Amino acid sequence: MLDTDFFRRWMAATAAAVDREADRLTELDAAIGDADHGSNMRRGFAAVNDVLGKEAPRTPGTVLTLAGRHLISTVGGASGPLYGTLLRRTGKALGDATEVTPDQLADALGAGVAAVTQLGGAQAGDKTMLDALLPAVEVLGTSFEAARDAALAGALGTVPLRARKGRASYLGERSIGHQDPGAASSALLVGALAEAAGPTEGGGE
Amino acid sequence: MRMLINVPETVVADGLRGLAAAHPDLVVDVDNRVVVRRDAPVAGKVGLVSGGGSGHEPLHAGFVGPGMLSAACPGEVFTSPVPDQMVRAAAAVDSGAGVLFVVKNYTGDVLNFDMAAELAEDEGVQVARVLVDDDVAVSDSTFTAGRRGTGATLFVEKIAGALADEGAPLERVEAMARRVNESARSFGVALSSVTTPAKGTPTFDLPSGELELGIGIHGEPGRERRPMMTSGEIADIAVHAVLEDLRPVGPVLVLVNGMGATPLLELYGFNAEVQRVLSERGVTVARTLVGNYVTSLDMAGCSVTLCQVDEEMVRLWDAPVQTPALRWGR
Numbered sequence: 408m409l410d411t412d413f414f415r416r417w418m419a420a421t422a423a424a425v426d427r428e429a430d431r432l433t434e435l436d437a438a439i440g441d442a443d444h445g446s447n448m449r450r451g452f453a454a455v456n457d458v459l460g461k462e463a464p465r466t467p468g469t470v471l472t473l474a475g476r477h478l479i480s481t482v483g484g485a486s487g488p489l490y491g492t493l494l495r496r497t498g499k500a501l502g503d504a505t506e507v508t509p510d511q512l513a514d515a516l517g518a519g520v521a522a523v524t525q526l527g528g529a530q531a532g533d534k535t536m537l538d539a540l541l542p543a544v545e546v547l548g549t550s551f552e553a554a555r556d557a558a559l560a561g562a563l564g565t566v567p568l569r570a571r572k573g574r575a576s577y578l579g580e581r582s583i584g585h586q587d588p589g590a591a592s593s594a595l596l597v598g599a600l601a602e603a604a605g606p607t608e609g610g611g612e
Numbered sequence: 613m614r615m616l617i618n619v620p621e622t623v624v625a626d627g628l629r630g631l632a633a634a635h636p637d638l639v640v641d642v643d644n645r646v647v648v649r650r651d652a653p654v655a656g657k658v659g660l661v662s663g664g665g666s667g668h669e670p671l672h673a674g675f676v677g678p679g680m681l682s683a684a685c686p687g688e689v690f691t692s693p694v695p696d697q698m699v700r701a702a703a704a705v706d707s708g709a710g711v712l713f714v715v716k717n718y719t720g721d722v723l724n725f726d727m728a729a730e731l732a733e734d735e736g737v738q739v740a741r742v743l744v745d746d747d748v749a750v751s752d753s754t755f756t757a758g759r760r761g762t763g764a765t766l767f768v769e770k771i772a773g774a775l776a777d778e779g780a781p782l783e784r785v786e787a788m789a790r791r792v793n794e795s796a797r798s799f800g801v802a803l804s805s806v807t808t809p810a811k812g813t814p815t816f817d818l819p820s821g822e823l824e825l826g827i828g829i830h831g832e833p834g835r836e837r838r839p840m841m842t843s844g845e846i847a848d849i850a851v852h853a854v855l856e857d858l859r860p861v862g863p864v865l866v867l868v869n870g871m872g873a874t875p876l877l878e879l880y881g882f883n884a885e886v887q888r889v890l891s892e893r894g895v896t897v898a899r900t901l902v903g904n905y906v907t908s909l910d911m912a913g914c915s916v917t918l919c920q921v922d923e924e925m926v927r928l929w930d931a932p933v934q935t936p937a938l939r940w941g942r
Contacts, residue, residue, distance in 0.1 A: 433811065441690045441830040442811045450688075479727065483665075483691040484720035488727055526723065573719045576756035577828060579835075 408506040413603055414470035415459055420599035422452035428595060435588040439575035444486065444588040451482035451490065467507055471498025485573055486589065489523050489536065490596075496522035513547035520544050527572060534570040534582065536589035538562065543597045551601040558597035562590040620809040624666045624688060631673060635936050638676055639704075645697050647673040648683040652705040658776040658785045659683065659705030662714040662769060663698060664721055665690040667808070667909045668829055670937030671765060678942070679933030680773035681714075689808055689909075690830045692720035698728030702737050710738035710782035712789060714768055716761025717745035740782055742789040744768055746798045746917065748857040749826030749835050760828045763867050763906050763917030764796035767929075770938065774931035788928075792919060796865075797858040799850040800915035802827040802834065804873065806908050825849060829871070829908040843878070847885035850916045855893060860920040863898035865929060866890070867917040872907035874914055879903065882914055898926050905937065 425432070425448045433445030455474045464470045475495030479487050497519030501507055507515070520540045529535045543558035563586065570582035573589070617623050625642050632640035639648045653659065662672045663685030672684035682705035687693035702711045711732065715725045722743070729739040744761035772789035780788075802824040805814035818824055818837075823846070826835035841849075868883040870876070883902045890897055898921055906915070921929070932941035 437811060437815055442808055442815050443688065443691050446810050447688065447691055480694050480696050483687045483694050483724065485692075485718075485723055487692075487694055487720070488723035527719070572757055574757070574828075574830065577750055577760065579756070 408508060409467065409512060410506045411465060411467055411470060414467040416603035417599055418452070418455055418459055418470065418474050420602040421596050422456045424595040424599050424602075425449055425452045425592065428591075432588050432592055435586050435591055438585040439570065439578055439582045440588060441574060443484070444592065447482050447484055447486055448490075448592050451478045451487065454478075454481040466501070466503055466505055468498045468501035468503065471495065471501065474498075485527070486592075489527055489589070492526050493519045493523050493540075495519075509551075510548050513544060516540075516547060517544045529572040532568060533572045534565045534568040534575065534587045534590070535572050536587070536593040538565045538568070538587065539590040539593035539597065543593075551604050555594070555598040555601045558594040562586060562594040565590045615807075615809060617809055620812070623809045624686060627666065627669070628673070628686065631936070637934075638673075638936070640673075641700070644700055645686055645693060646683060646701045646704065647676050647686070648701065648704045649677050649681075651678075652682050653707035654682075655707050656709055656779055657682075657707055658709045658780065658782050659702065659707070659711040660714065660769065660773050660776050660785070661685070661698060661701045661705060661711055662765070663687065663693045663701070663725075664716050664718070665692055665830070667806075668907050670904075671906045672769070674937030675766070675769050675773075675935045677933070677935035679777055679931055680769050680935050680938060682711075682776075689810065692718065692724050695724050695728035695731055698725060699731045699735070702728070702732040702739065703735065706737045710740065712772065712776070712782065712785050713739060713741045714765065714772070714789060715741055715743050716765055717743050717758050718760065719757050721761075738782060740786040742768065742772075742786055742793060744793050746793060746796045747828065748797045748799055748853050749828075762800060762829055763798040763869050763915050764793055764919065766867060766869075766901075766905050766938075767796050767865060767917065767919045768792045770933060771925055771928045774928035774933070777931070792925065795858075795921065795925075796917055796919035797854045798915050798917040799853040800827045800829070800834070800871070801825055801846055801850060801913045802871065803840075803912040804910075806830075806872075806911040808909065823913070826853075827911075827913065829906060843882045844885045844888070846914075847882060847889050847916075851886055851889040851893075851918075854916060854918050855895070858918055858920065860895060860918065862920055862922065863896040863926075864890070865919040865921055865925075866897055866900040867905065867915075867919075868900070868902045869906050869915045869917065870904035871911040871913040871915065872904060873910045873912040874904075876903065879914060886916055899929055
């Protein structure tokens with residue numbers, strides 16, 4: 408079972424990963440966007456860390472809805488609403504439970520990803536964060552490691568794609584050959600699940 | 613990096629503090645990043661709120677004041693503001709007559725303003741939204757996020773702002789803003805890349821001796837790269853691209869806009885070429901504005917925006933305006 412503390416560790420691990428990789432995310436964004444994805448995400452997750460420390464939410468669902476709300480309030484750009492909606496809707500789908508199973512988390516994250524799909528109007532293959540999230544959700548019930556690997560593969564898989572959404576879409580053919588920064592940061596979020604579960608717990612049981 | 617800044621993290625806040633010091637007729641909330649005209653909310657008047665990433669100054673905060681915007685929300689550099697800013701701005705300017713959000717068509721701006729509209733309506737503010745998408749360089753909108761909003765934003769904010777100042781109801785102000793957008797098209801050219809404070813090096817590599825046609829305002833490369841040309845040759849390409857799409861049947865407003873690092877001498881020279889092309893094509897010019905209005909940090913280059921106008925639109929364009937960056941008739 409995954410308790411509230413696990414969800415706080417997940418957010419903290421995401422914040423640490425985003426902080427560590429901020430320069431790489433910004434470099435990816437410089438190639439096909441406007442060179443600010445790393446700094447925006449770092450600012451957002453730093454705020455999430457802050458508020459989770461102050462408000463000490465008591466259920467997995469409130470950890471994520473609180474995190475989502477603060478991402479919306481601090482990130483800006485497209486990433487704020489998209490990441491914010493992802494976590495808020497995932498949190499809402501978890502309901503009031505004080506502990507959830509990995510399967511319940513997989514279902515809830517699926518609902519979060521569906522909300523992102525609806526908000527951004529993107530589909531698989533459009534070279535967006537969905538290209539990392541959709542394959543991750545599919546195997547999340549198996550293990551967190553499988554989800555992490557699927558998200559990473561999905562992010563790398565955006566390299567040969569042509570962007571159809573967001574600012575990179577204006578580059579047309581020239582967006583081909585670059586990894587989507589949103590998919591890269593989504594892979595960090597999913598990878599942080601395995602970190603939160605800890606090395607000994609393997610599949611997050 | 614040669615920038616007149618302290619540290620990248622405080623660029624936006626520092627700029628807002630300076631704006632406040634220079635313009636006491638604006639209320640500048642530096643912490644919450646909201647700029648409001650001091651006399652807001654004006655009784656019976658529709659509030660006009662716009663915003664977007666910083667780095668495009670004077671857009672949008674420079675257009676706050678009587679005759680134009682009621683409030684503006686500056687985001688981080690090239691990053692759209694967050695919904696909290698827009699909700700605050702809407703609440704500050706709503707007199708009960710409702711608020712119009714003027715939104716440039718970028719995914720981030722659209723999503724954040726949509727969320728803000730929902731939140732503001734929860735708080736009892738009636739909100740309408742108009743999307744500015746005038747950039748003809750983006751053609752295949754099925755495969756992109758759609759046309760970008762650039763120079764036409766100034767026309768929308770000025771003309772709708774004047775109508776709102778006359779006390780027109782929200783539906784009319786919204787309809788006028790939409791009509792201005794539908795009547796306007798832009799095309800931009802970059803002569804150099806932009807350098808964001810956060811990155812400190814040029815966003816893309818544009819060798820001297822080359823230019824980029826069809827650029828947006830965030831340093832995103834455009835639709836093609838060519839060897840450097842004369843001002844006249846650039847005007848031919850830019851104006852023809854706009855006219856091909858707009859096909860005006862009446863007079864037009866002309867905006868010859870600098871991207872930030874091109875001197876006015878060059879912009880006026882370029883305007884002479886723009887007017888030549890328009891005259892060759894038999895297009896009548898109602899009014900012309902030349903200057904740095906919708907910029908992209910230190911990018912060299914320019915954009916041309918044409919807006920087909922009728923008598924009412926010209927009258928509203930000529931109406932008094934008193935903002936930091938646009939000021940006449942008062």
